[in-house]
Amino acid sequence: MTSLLSVQNLSVHAGSTAILHPLSFTINAGETVAVTGESGSGKSTLARTLMGLLPDGFETSGQALFEDQNLISLPEHQFRSLRGQKIAMVFQEPMTALNPIRRIGQQIGDTFRLHTAMTGREIKEAVHQLLDRVGLSRAGISASDYPHTLSGGQRQRVLLAIAIACKPALLIADEFTTALDSQTQAEIMDLVQDLASENQMAILMISHDLGLIRHKARHVLVLQHGTLVENAKTETLFSAPQHPYTRALLSMSLHGVNHPPLTRLPVPENLASGVEP
Numbered sequence: 001m002t003s004l005l006s007v008q009n010l011s012v013h014a015g016s017t018a019i020l021h022p023l024s025f026t027i028n029a030g031e032t033v034a035v036t037g038e039s040g041s042g043k044s045t046l047a048r049t050l051m052g053l054l055p056d057g058f059e060t061s062g063q064a065l066f067e068d069q070n071l072i073s074l075p076e077h078q079f080r081s082l083r084g085q086k087i088a089m090v091f092q093e094p095m096t097a098l099n100p101i102r103r104i105g106q107q108i109g110d111t112f113r114l115h116t117a118m119t120g121r122e123i124k125e126a127v128h129q130l131l132d133r134v135g136l137s138r139a140g141i142s143a144s145d146y147p148h149t150l151s152g153g154q155r156q157r158v159l160l161a162i163a164i165a166c167k168p169a170l171l172i173a174d175e176f177t178t179a180l181d182s183q184t185q186a187e188i189m190d191l192v193q194d195l196a197s198e199n200q201m202a203i204l205m206i207s208h209d210l211g212l213i214r215h216k217a218r219h220v221l222v223l224q225h226g227t228l229v230e231n232a233k234t235e236t237l238f239s240a241p242q243h244p245y246t247r248a249l250l251s252m253s254l255h256g257v258n259h260p261p262l263t264r265l266p267v268p269e270n271l272a273s274g275v276e277p
């Protein structure tokens with residue numbers, strides 16, 4: 001299988017504080033890889049690093065090769081053409097990600113205006129098809145609606161339409177369905193996976209929800225205090241977790257404690273002394 005993203009010794013610092021210790025992993029084309037770990041373990045920092053969206057003052061080293069480009073050293077003007085086109089991201093907070101005073105059709109159309117030479121008529125048609133594909137048309141939602149008239153799940157579908165508009169090779173989903181009820185969450189994740197298999201799109205899925213991860217991901221990365229403590233196939237991780245922290249997460253999940261964010265777990269001794277998983 002082709003490796004779409006190859007991360008090697010990636011580390012992130014904020015001043016003298018290490019937010020991500022050197023970590024390595026790969027994502028193959030069309031594959032769903034999950035990232036889990038307690039709140040503050042560095043999951044979002046990893047996502048933002050790969051999107052070139054770290055706040056000022058953060059420093060990165062190592063490499064993240066995506067289609068032969070190193071995302072870690074990519075100048076912002078090159079990142080701008082990659083973001084939304086080759087790598088897209090969806091977040092938990094649709095009201096922050098969507099502009100409340102613009103119609104959803106305009107916001108979906110922006111992606112085409114930014115990344116393609118499509119005409120206005122072509123964009124209108126493409127937006128219509130996307131609304132259809134993400135299941136909004138059949139709920140009576142049209143391009144002229146505003147975000148505030150939609151439910152939480154419908155807004156997530158709009159974000160998804162924006163994200164997949166240019167058929168990206170990689171979709172980063174940061175706690176994308178966390179705020180939704182479990183039924184809506186399952187529907188949206190099914191839709192994400194259908195879209196992924198239609199387009200050979202890989203997914204980096206950030207989630208606290210080990211139940212969701214078990215069903216949706218092929219591979220799992222476990223972060224603790226910015227260290228990648230386990231990197232395993234999903235079935236191996238659940239049947240034979242190697243790291244004490246992973247075992248603790250699984251045990252908490254069995255007792256229903258994985259959402260809201262996990263309480264802080266102690267640093268196991270081998271991790272504190274720098275032993276690699």
Ligand SMILES: Nc1ncnc2c1ncn2[C@@H]1O[C@H](COP(=O)(O)OP(=O)(O)OP(=O)(O)O)[C@@H](O)[C@H]1O
Nearest residue numbers: 014019037038039040041042043044045046055261
């Ligand atoms: N702007 C910032 N400046 C300094 N430190 C930061 C900044 N943003 C995040 N951090 C720190 O980086 C670490 C990782 O945060 P991050 O948001 O990546 O964790 P997370 O695993 O995504 O957490 P959550 O599940 O709560 O979203 C935390 O210790 C956090 O305090």
